[in-house]
Amino acid sequence: MSKRTLIINTELEDHYIEKIKEVIPEWNILIGNDPRVWQDQLTEAEIIVIRKNEIMDSILSNQSKLKWLQSWSAGVNTFPLKQLEEKEVIVTSANGVHAYPISETIFSLMLGLTRKLHTYVKQQQSKKWDEANVSLEIHNKTIGIIGVGAIGLETAKIAKAFGMKVLGVRHSGKTKEFVDTMYTIEQLNEVLPQCDYVVVTLPLTDETKHLFGTEQFQLMKKSAFFINIARGQIVKEKEMISALKLKEIAGAGLDVFAVEPLPENSPLWEFENVIITPHSSGLTEYYGQRVIEDIFIPNLKSYLENKTPAINIVDYRNGY
Known part of the structure; x- marks a missing residue:
């Protein structure tokens, strides 16, 4: 009988490889960025941990023996x-891996815009001493978290340390700890006028694509800040740019864009009230540890017991 095969198409540190081998010592385990390591075994793989999507054609071929696909990313x-x-x-995601680094980025953007830290950094380059009319505080304001999954929940938890009122939007509308009032996605427009900060942490699905456009930005307070660390396609980018130009919102902190890298001719580069980060909010020193030790290995143990992996299984109906 031929060996069962696991492919991981990214590099892993040796101690993670050893942990995997301890669970499946008899398996053929192929790991690395170089396709030459695993290319001719793709159709034989029963399990694939996938970081690079260009192998999808082989995965979908009639010859493929794939039963379980573990995504390296949350989306x-x-x-x-x-x-x-x-x-x-079976598809499982890396949902939850990003909760700490992305929630930290969210508050970095919120605090940066509120206390004009990005303005001071620019002034530092020219040795300019100017208070820049800073006056806003984040304490006791209202935050709307649009998408209360692992990232949204961690954001809500931190918001409570600032004494903030937390409004949440999630598909089910079910209540969550640290969220004062929860709404469904159909009630989004009821939430927006109440918020001083609108934070988007939704997955990109057919339902959420272009969820934010002119109507939503016009419903927001003129003093409100918009934070998007989810996916650029959730926002109609041209309409967001228009809202910023017309000062329909106070500013934006953006980690994701319709086209990435953000083109050099994008007007977003020029706004004084916009902070741009290069889709880096999820980067963390603990990424591999969380994917392998917290998600993949526990799921692998369940899989070997002929059980469905329980952590982060993707619901095909919802698309996440």
């Missing part, structure tokens, strides 16, 4: 979910 919006569902492949 699976780039996956051919319909075809994977048809092939009855």
Whole structure:
């Protein structure tokens, strides 16, 4: 009988590899960025931990023996979910890996805009001493968290340390700790006029694509800040740019964009009230540890017991 095969198409530190080998010592385990390591075994792989999507054609071929696909990222919006569902492949995501670094980035952006730290950094380059009319505080304001998953919940928890009122939006509308009032996504427009900060942490799905446009920005307070660390396609970018030009909102902290890298001719580079980060909010020194030790290995142990992996299984109906 041929060996069962696991492919991980990214580099891993040796101690993570050893932990995996302890669980499946008899398996053929192929790991690395170089396709030459695993290319000719793709259709033989029963499990793949996928970081680079260019192998999808092989995964979807009729010859593929794939049963379980573990995503290296939290989002699976780039996956051919319909075809994977048809092939009855289990898909699990890395949801939760980013809760700490992204929530930290969210508050970095919120505090930076509130206390004009980005303005002071620019002034530092020219040795300019100017208070820049800073006056706003974050304490006791209202934050709307649009998408209360792991990231949104951690953000809500931190918001409470600032004495903030927390409004949440999630698909189910079910209440969560640290959220004062929860709404469904259909009630989004009721939430926006109440918020001093609107933070988008939603997955990109058919339902959330272009969720934010002119109508939503006009419903927001003129003094409100918009933070997007989710996916650029959730926002109609031209309409957001218009809202910033017309001062319909006070500013924005943006980690994601419709086109990435953000083109050099984008007007967003020029706004004084916008902070741009290069889709880096999820980067962390603990990424590999959380994917392998907290998600993949526990799921692998369940899988070997003929159980469905329980952590972060993707619901094909919802798209995440």
